[in-house]
Amino acid sequence: MGDTPPGTGPGTPANAGGTAPRYEVHSEQYLHLVMSAQLKLSLKCFAIFVVILVGIPLANFYLPEIANTRIWGFTLSWLFLGVLFYPLTWIIARIYVSRSLALEDEIIARATWEEGRMSGG
Amino acid sequence: MADIAWIPLIFVTLLVIATVGLGIWVQRSVRSTADMYVASRAVSVPMNSAAISGEYLSAASLMGIAGMVMKFGYDVLWYPVLYAAGYLFLLLFIASPLRRFGAYTIPDFAEGRYSSAAFRKIAVVFVLTIGLFYTMPQMKGAGVALVNILHTPYWVGVVLVGSVITFNVALGGMKGITFVQAFHYWIKMFAVSVPMFVLFAFVGGYPGQMAQFGNEGEAGKSLPRFHDDHQITYRPVAPANEVVFPDAISGRFAGGAEVIVTTSAALPPGSDPITPADLVASGLPAQTVAREIAGQERTLYVFPAGAEFTTTRPVTVTRNGEPVIVTDPSTRKKKELVVAAKLQLFPVPGEERVVVQYARGEVVPNAPADKTWLEPFGPLTNKYGYPVLYTYSLILAIICGTAGLPHILVRFYTNPDGRTAKRTAFWVLILLGCFYLFPPIFGVMGRNAVPQLYAITGGAYSTDSVILVLPKILNQNMVYLGDILSGITSAGAFAGFMTTFSGLLVSITGALAHDIYGNMLNKKATPRQRIKAFRTAAVLAGCGAMILGTFVENFDINMMVGWAFAIAAASYFPMLIMSVWWRRASAAGAAIGMLVGGISALMAIVSTMLADKQVLPWLAVWYADNPIYRTLAEQPAIWAVPLALFLIFTVSMLTPRGVPHDVHHKMLVLHAPEELGLKDEYIKEETAPKPAR
Numbered sequence: 001m002g003d004t005p006p007g008t009g010p011g012t013p014a015n016a017g018g019t020a021p022r023y024e025v026h027s028e029q030y031l032h033l034v035m036s037a038q039l040k041l042s043l044k045c046f047a048i049f050v051v052i053l054v055g056i057p058l059a060n061f062y063l064p065e066i067a068n069t070r071i072w073g074f075t076l077s078w079l080f081l082g083v084l085f086y087p088l089t090w091i092i093a094r095i096y097v098s099r100s101l102a103l104e105d106e107i108i109a110r111a112t113w114e115e116g117r118m119s120g121g
Numbered sequence: 122m123a124d125i126a127w128i129p130l131i132f133v134t135l136l137v138i139a140t141v142g143l144g145i146w147v148q149r150s151v152r153s154t155a156d157m158y159v160a161s162r163a164v165s166v167p168m169n170s171a172a173i174s175g176e177y178l179s180a181a182s183l184m185g186i187a188g189m190v191m192k193f194g195y196d197v198l199w200y201p202v203l204y205a206a207g208y209l210f211l212l213l214f215i216a217s218p219l220r221r222f223g224a225y226t227i228p229d230f231a232e233g234r235y236s237s238a239a240f241r242k243i244a245v246v247f248v249l250t251i252g253l254f255y256t257m258p259q260m261k262g263a264g265v266a267l268v269n270i271l272h273t274p275y276w277v278g279v280v281l282v283g284s285v286i287t288f289n290v291a292l293g294g295m296k297g298i299t300f301v302q303a304f305h306y307w308i309k310m311f312a313v314s315v316p317m318f319v320l321f322a323f324v325g326g327y328p329g330q331m332a333q334f335g336n337e338g339e340a341g342k343s344l345p346r347f348h349d350d351h352q353i354t355y356r357p358v359a360p361a362n363e364v365v366f367p368d369a370i371s372g373r374f375a376g377g378a379e380v381i382v383t384t385s386a387a388l389p390p391g392s393d394p395i396t397p398a399d400l401v402a403s404g405l406p407a408q409t410v411a412r413e414i415a416g417q418e419r420t421l422y423v424f425p426a427g428a429e430f431t432t433t434r435p436v437t438v439t440r441n442g443e444p445v446i447v448t449d450p451s452t453r454k455k456k457e458l459v460v461a462a463k464l465q466l467f468p469v470p471g472e473e474r475v476v477v478q479y480a481r482g483e484v485v486p487n488a489p490a491d492k493t494w495l496e497p498f499g500p501l502t503n504k505y506g507y508p509v510l511y512t513y514s515l516i517l518a519i520i521c522g523t524a525g526l527p528h529i530l531v532r533f534y535t536n537p538d539g540r541t542a543k544r545t546a547f548w549v550l551i552l553l554g555c556f557y558l559f560p561p562i563f564g565v566m567g568r569n570a571v572p573q574l575y576a577i578t579g580g581a582y583s584t585d586s587v588i589l590v591l592p593k594i595l596n597q598n599m600v601y602l603g604d605i606l607s608g609i610t611s612a613g614a615f616a617g618f619m620t621t622f623s624g625l626l627v628s629i630t631g632a633l634a635h636d637i638y639g640n641m642l643n644k645k646a647t648p649r650q651r652i653k654a655f656r657t658a659a660v661l662a663g664c665g666a667m668i669l670g671t672f673v674e675n676f677d678i679n680m681m682v683g684w685a686f687a688i689a690a691a692s693y694f695p696m697l698i699m700s701v702w703w704r705r706a707s708a709a710g711a712a713i714g715m716l717v718g719g720i721s722a723l724m725a726i727v728s729t730m731l732a733d734k735q736v737l738p739w740l741a742v743w744y745a746d747n748p749i750y751r752t753l754a755e756q757p758a759i760w761a762v763p764l765a766l767f768l769i770f771t772v773s774m775l776t777p778r779g780v781p782h783d784v785h786h787k788m789l790v791l792h793a794p795e796e797l798g799l800k801d802e803y804i805k806e807e808t809a810p811k812p813a814r
């Protein structure tokens with residue numbers, strides 16, 4: 001493989017069966033597809049955490065009456081950080097892993113090979 | 122407490138025997154270098170997720186979090202939460218690309234990604250540095266725990282844990298350690314949960330315990346009190362001998378003491394002086410002695426044996442007779458500045474320790490009041506008056522640090538492929554979350570049930586030992602029940618030191634044997650030589666860690682863990698995230714960002730230590746005058762991580778030639794599923810580490 005991968009190769013785009021275009025594995029478009037799709041998914045999941053991690057200290061600081069309300073013996077902020085946070089990580093991780101694995105199947109299905117060899121998809 | 126605690130000893134002995142036995146059993150199936158470094162990349166998801174969790178849950182997670190929650194309250198909840206969230210971050214951005222790249226060690230990745238042998242050398246230095254910083258606290262924890270159980274000298278615990286694990290690593294490498302770590306995860310989960318459920322049955326559940334703390338009005342000001350008469354032994358080492366009396370508290374110096382009396386916080390300039398006589402209500406002894414302490418001439422009051430003392434209630438600071446008004450940084454309300462009495466205790470000549478007796482019902486010294494403890498921005502983050510900044514920097518340090526700890530990352534290489542790496546990370550989150558629920562409960566219950574642990578800061582009988590001491594309260598409910606539960610938590614703590622040390626030792630050994638020996642000294646080594654090199658390196662690194670471990674008895678466990686995280690956050694994490702997601706990163710950019718980020722974070726932290734230990738007194742003064750810089754130096758992640766990322770970006774833009782010519786292919790290997798058959802093992806077992814293309 002040379003320095004600059006060919007934009008189009010034999011069998012690209014194949015577009016066999018599906019509506020989504022297929023790209024040659026070593027093409028620029030294919031790498032872009034692989035990276036940006038995964039990065040978008042990761043960033044979406046992580047955004048939820050950014051909101052929570054940035055938000056909790058701010059809520060604690062600006063809304064202490066709410067953060068320190070007593071619920072079931074706990075303060076609200078203790079209940080969230082000490083107990084409820086963990087199930088939240090599980091839910092997000094679950095969503096991420098199932099979507100990410102589905103995404104990988106799609107990525108495989110959208111690849112073609114120079115030799116004309118097709119993926120099992 | 123004088124004699125050996127037999128029941129915990131039995132549990133710890135069983136654990137050690139099981140660990141060694143498992144190591145020997147696994148060793149029979151170890152055949153290749155791939156077994157040694159990455160367990161042949163064939164570890165199943167359930168086994169690997171338990172092993173990763175086992176390795177991750179160190180002494181800091183078990184003893185450290187429980188003790189710190191007891192000591193500081195709410196703010197410490199961030200630690201377990203962020204350890205878990207850091208893992209999520211790892212799953213989202215780093216886990217599967219790193220695995221897909223197919224290297225043995227992080228230096229392998231650095232060299233493979235940038236086709237630069239020089240980069241490997243830089244990366245090796247960081248693996249060794251972070252590894253050693255993280256090893257020391259494990260060693261210290263082991264030494265201290267054994268002091269509690271067996272009353273042995275400190276070094277015995279260090280040598281015991283060190284030699285058991287060195288033996289296991291040398292025999293079985295990563296493969297041997299994987300089994301042991303998975304086994305230890307379940308030991309730890311059992312040790313942290315079962316005693317807690319038994320405690321719940323006797324003394325009430327988590328919500329009930331929490332309900333005992335007040336945060337409104339007078340209830341928020343209440344302080345924990347001794348449940349029994351207690352005799353506390355202070356060793357003459359700072360900070361263990363510094364005692365803050367937050368209320369009028371009476372005590373008795375059983376064997377006498379020489380005492381420096383100061384205010385708990387420095388007074389703002391221009392305020393009216395507060396003399397030692399204003400702080401000790403029972404009056405000061407006539408006899409004084411002048412001594413040089415930490416380079417300064419100090420006056421010590423000599424209390425004879427049996428002397429009793431009572432401190433005053435906190436004193437309002439005045440300026441020209443008017444109370445000094447300050448703004449509380451966490452509540453932003455105006456209040457009068459008050460300071461409490463702080464006694465620094467030294468033994469009288471002929472004694473080695475200071476023994477203070479406190480009667481039942483006295484307020485426990487050093488303890489924060491309920492409201493400060495229960496609510497956010499308490500004594501941990503509000504130390505220097507910038508609690509929100511401190512919190513955010515802590516968040517960044519732990520999240521990015523987790524994603525940059527080499528011994529955690531290296532475990533991902535044991536997954537068969539990128540898909541299993543993702544599934545494993547998901548299960549790790551479940552296992553970690555279940556575990557992290559419990560250590561804070563020990564802290565909460567400790568504040569209610571064993572408040573005497575507040576009386577001493579640091580060392581074997583401080584809040585750090587709460588998980589070992591708390592279960593013993595059940596001895597009064599049922600004979601031996603408390604001892605048995607304490608034995609279980611002791612075994613859990615020991616498993617903590619052993620697994621984390623084992624992971625670190627594999628990572629350090631990998632760096633020595635694979636990166637230094639295999640790729641720098643002897644590139645043509647045969648597989649047999651490589652296995653031999655691995656074993657030699659393991660023994661060398663293990664012995665080195667044991668020797669260093671004996672020197673750190675007086676270091677603070679959490680401080681050392683904090684160092685490792687801050688360095689990892691500012692060095693490896695920026696390098697990895699940019700290497701994985703940014704195509705135009707150049708070797709020079711990644712190396713400079715990693716070096717400057719890591720070194721500047723390290724220097725900032727070391728500077729606070731030099732100031733605290735009075736090595737650089739002018740720096741201590743400067744930090745006291747500029748608390749914002751002090752906050753930023755103690756928690757450097759908030760500036761060091763962006764600095765490293767910025768440097769990687771800028772230098773890479775300036776050195777486009779440093780971008781490897783086959784970067785396209787490399788990115789494809791990092792991100793595309795293995796099914797495409799692109800995987801081109803960058804680092805092959807018996808060939809030179811050059812990409813085939």
